Amino acid sequence: MQIAILSFFHYFSYMFKKRDSVFEVEEGKFLSPKFDSQGLIPVITTDIKTGEVLMHGYMNSEALKKTIETKEAHYWSRSRKSIWHKGKTSGFTQKVIEIKIDDDQDSIWLTVDIGDGASCHVGYRSCFYRSIPLGPIDNGREIKMKFTEKEKKFDPEKIYKDQPNPTKI
Amino acid sequence: MQIAILSFFHYFSYMFKKRDSVFEVEEGKFLSPKFDSQGLIPVITTDIKTGEVLMHGYMNSEALKKTIETKEAHYWSRSRKSIWHKGKTSGFTQKVIEIKIDDDQDSIWLTVDIGDGASCHVGYRSCFYRSIPLGPIDNGREIKMKFTEKEKKFDPEKIYKDQPNPTKI
Numbered sequence: 001m002q003i004a005i006l007s008f009f010h011y012f013s014y015m016f017k018k019r020d021s022v023f024e025v026e027e028g029k030f031l032s033p034k035f036d037s038q039g040l041i042p043v044i045t046t047d048i049k050t051g052e053v054l055m056h057g058y059m060n061s062e063a064l065k066k067t068i069e070t071k072e073a074h075y076w077s078r079s080r081k082s083i084w085h086k087g088k089t090s091g092f093t094q095k096v097i098e099i100k101i102d103d104d105q106d107s108i109w110l111t112v113d114i115g116d117g118a119s120c121h122v123g124y125r126s127c128f129y130r131s132i133p134l135g136p137i138d139n140g141r142e143i144k145m146k147f148t149e150k151e152k153k154f155d156p157e158k159i160y161k162d163q164p165n166p167t168k169i
Numbered sequence: 170m171q172i173a174i175l176s177f178f179h180y181f182s183y184m185f186k187k188r189d190s191v192f193e194v195e196e197g198k199f200l201s202p203k204f205d206s207q208g209l210i211p212v213i214t215t216d217i218k219t220g221e222v223l224m225h226g227y228m229n230s231e232a233l234k235k236t237i238e239t240k241e242a243h244y245w246s247r248s249r250k251s252i253w254h255k256g257k258t259s260g261f262t263q264k265v266i267e268i269k270i271d272d273d274q275d276s277i278w279l280t281v282d283i284g285d286g287a288s289c290h291v292g293y294r295s296c297f298y299r300s301i302p303l304g305p306i307d308n309g310r311e312i313k314m315k316f317t318e319k320e321k322k323f324d325p326e327k328i329y330k331d332q333p334n335p336t337k338i
Contacts, residue, residue, distance in 0.1 A: 014308065014309050014310065014311070015306055015311065015312055016311065016312070017311045019338045020338075021338070022334055022336045022337075022338060025336060025338070026291050026336055027291070029299070029313050029314050029315075029316075030311045030312065030313060030314070031301055031311065031312040031313075031314055042211055042225060044213045044222055044225060046215075046220075046222065051215075051220035053213055053215065053222075053269075053278045055271065056211060056213060056271060056276035056278075065306065068301060068302075068303055068304070068306060068312075069304065069305055069306060071303050071304070096303060098300055098303075099300065099301040099303065100222075100297040100298075100299060100300050100301065100317070101297065101299055101301060101314070102224065102225060102289075102296035102297050103289050103290065103291045103293075103296045103298070103336065104335070104336035104337070106225075107225035109222045109225075109297045120271075120272050121272065122195050122196070122272045124272075127271040127272045128269035128270065128271050128278045129269075129272070130198070130269060130270055131267055131268065131269050132200055132237060132268040132269065132270060133237075134237055134240050134265060134267075134268065135237070135238065135240070136238055137184055137234065137237060137238060139183065140183050141183065142183070142184065142185065142186045142199045142200065143184055143185070143199065143200040143237075144198050144199060144200075145198050145199070145200055145270070146198075147198075148269070165191055166273070167191045167194060167195055167272065167273035168191075168273070169188045169189075169190070169191060169194070
């Protein structure tokens with residue numbers, strides 16, 4: 001077990017510079033991502049054509065490596081607890097145009113091309129298809145949102161068939 | 170203490186619908202955000218003018234409520250462990266244009282107007298000012314990024330003076 005952990009560490013350690021100083025993390029040129037206590041880093045994915053945010057996901061170091069090398073988005077599925085090559089089931093893969101990392105290197109921004117496809121397992125192009133009204137909140141009333149996408153791009157029941165829904169209560 | 174917890178729960182419970190079913194969370198009109206074990210939900214903030222991602226942050230339920238009601242972005246600062254009215258120190262507040270939530274309601278997308286200001290505490294307009302090269306990774310070599318923003322919008326030492334840097338190793 002100890003050997004396995006050491007090999008795993010060695011496997012990724014060459015890619016990432018050790019986080020030695022705040023100055024280097026913020027102002028340096030070397031990739032030194034910070035993974036959380038679960039080994040994950042949050043990922044924002046936007047559409048090269050429309051500029052919209054398609055989804056918010058997570059990567060572990062292996063998913064990040066695969067994404068960099070294959071130029072197709074790979075995430076860590078927290079519900080399935082495995083590497084998730086986005087679009088493998090639906091056909092809607094995400095071709096990676098650019099990967100950026102933020103100032104303290106604890107979040108990633110992917111710009112992707114999905115052509116005329118979709119990104120959301122519910123069937124919409126973007127996962128963000130509902131808008132929250134701004135302004136005073138009525139006491140005692142739940143907040144009612146507006147749908148901003150009118151039509152689904154695909155029927156999830158046809159595409160995913162018997163696969164479990166990743167959304168958890 | 171028990172009363173305090175109950176009051177706190179009551180204070181926010183009217184805003185958010187209980188997450189009763191996956192169908193309602195995904196296809197329903199009511200806001201039912203999922204906060205993680207720390208009481209936080211991740212937030213993506215994009216610029217209304219340029220479409221670029223400015224930052225990735227977190228909100229607790231109070232920050233979300235304040236953002237909806239005041240139309241200025243409030244986050245939860247994990248380093249300072251307090252509500253963070255973005256721009257209160259630097260003057261670079263974020264005027265909220267739109268708030269969206271994703272399919273399983275566990276992440277938020279804010280579209281904001283920052284005028285000609287900046288969003289990043291390092292001084293750049295966006296926190297995402299470095300790009301990771303795509304393609305095969307050289308064995309044994311750390312990954313060298315490219316700066317995509319050439320100039321800082323402000324000098325953080327002048328603006329933040331003696332305040333501690335929020336970036337942690």
